[in-house]
Amino acid sequence: MVSAMTKNIAPATGKLGVLTPGLGAVASTFIAGVLSARQTGVAPLGSVSQMAHIRLGTRREGRNPLIKDFAPLASLDDIVFGGWDPISANALEAARTCGVLEEKDLSPIAQELEGVVAMDAVFDQKWVSRLEGTRVKSETNKWDQAMALMADIENFKVENGCDRLVMVWCGSTEAFQEPSAVHETVAAFEQGLKDNDDNISPSQIYVYAALQSDVPFANGAPNLSTDLPCMQELSHTRGVPIAGKDFKTGQTLMKTLLAPGLKARMLGLRGWYSTNILGNRDGEVLDAPENFKTKEESKLGVLHKILEPDVYPELYGNVDHVVRINYYPPRGDNKEGWDAVDIFGWMGYPMQIKIDFLCRDSILAAPIVLDLALFMDLAHRAGESGVQEWLSFYLKAPQAAGDNPAEQDLFIQQTKLKNTLREWMGELPVTHSEAG
Ligand SMILES: NC(=O)c1ccc[n+]([C@@H]2O[C@H](COP(=O)([O-])OP(=O)(O)OC[C@H]3O[C@@H](n4cnc5c(N)ncnc54)[C@H](O)[C@@H]3O)[C@@H](O)[C@H]2O)c1
16 A cells, blocks of 8 residues: 655666765775675675665565665665865775775775775864874865865766765764854854854864755764754755764664663663773774763763653663773774663662673774765655754764654664655555554
């Protein structure tokens, strides 16, 4: 059975340019994985858009296509890559420096990776104190920097014969910041760019340039950018989708898997102590307290929003939640995250859960970049603008499209993602009722 609400979605014809501000561990691992999948035909593991099936109609109907065969997504073969970085020269150098992938996996695609040359970045060390950027734009005025980025975007599109572009922020986490008056409206922001306002960070200049160029923007870091009122206004006036923020990987992914389970069974939580060691450039940046604070805010919100202490004060009204990240170079990108979880059950008796997750951050983040790029492009072709809340599934601190907070439970987020696709394609949502 189909609903009457099929969306009018423009076909994914021609090339899709995926631009990443930041060509570091995540971006280079993402690009390498897509190139490798293209070359070998091996499925890109972890990518929901490429590997997950979507049930349509009732169970009896037996309709269960792959998402990529159901929704008109761009094909991996049609993707072209580009990006900006103040340090990495190209995607091959970035991949070799971060050391996520082995040479045996890089060498068959080395030439293509080397061809993804980083454009000079809009960068200011004030926001990322641990990095020394050398490949940086010469413009010093922020308005001029925005214009220079828009020129880069246009040149990239023309030179690579792209039909459409999307941008996914894979740059470093910037120092903590509260929104200010300059972020209130597009007019105030534009004046702020011209006045070189101190409150405007580089990542905000990328978002502005992207939206003015009709390029959807997803924010993979916890930076204040797509969540600013001026960017939401611009996204609506330009008719361009935005999404944010902070890729949901590693320890937070585990948290959003476990916490909904505890809540589903009405088990109480007294405390959750999370600590991490990691030794990549991201870890080095986050070793600066002002940058860690940005990350901490994003990580701490997760439990509160899932567990709803206001609704369940006797179970979740008194939770000590602590998150630590320590920079420890020997681990490189192979992070180790420990969680000590203190729960309680029947008659208040305490129990403990210990998690030791030896994870590879960029291996978990790369498929998220691919899915966000493909789904943001789909949303744009479907005429969507504003926050794409249905992509909360991928994000640690998901932005809400309206006044209500965005859903944090991974499984509700998954249902929302699939039901959005069903709805856009004229199928009924799946309710998992007895008859369904
Ligand atoms: N890996 C994960 O699982 C994960 C999860 C959530 C969020 N993130 C975020 O994703 C981002 C990328 O992570 P990563 O591991 O690739 O880090 P990384 O340090 O390897 O790469 C970030 C790159 O951004 C560049 N950069 C910094 N400022 C820039 C600017 N103004 N313009 C363009 N480039 C700039 C840096 O030079 C660096 O090469 C970080 O903000 C990180 O916090 C990563």
